[in-house]
Amino acid sequence: MEEIEINIKGQKVVVRTDMDWTEEYNQGWRYVVWVGGCDDYFTNYEDAKLEHDIWKNEGYDELGIEKLTINN
DSSP, X not given: OOEEEEEETTEEEEEXXXXXXXXXXXXXXXXXXXXXTEEEEESSHHHHHXXXXXXXXXXXXXXXXXXXXXXX
């Protein structure tokens, strides 16, 4: 799995270039917040970051934000 880490407003965000996110991307989703193995999709970074921080404040440590991209 090829991963690239980028920084958005001080937050580490993962981009997996080998994933096919075409369907999700075409539906308007741009970010995924992962909590354990569960995912929530967001259209903008600010909402994704807010969700991430809520789970972090609840004590979860297996979480992250992923930016969706499509391979053309």
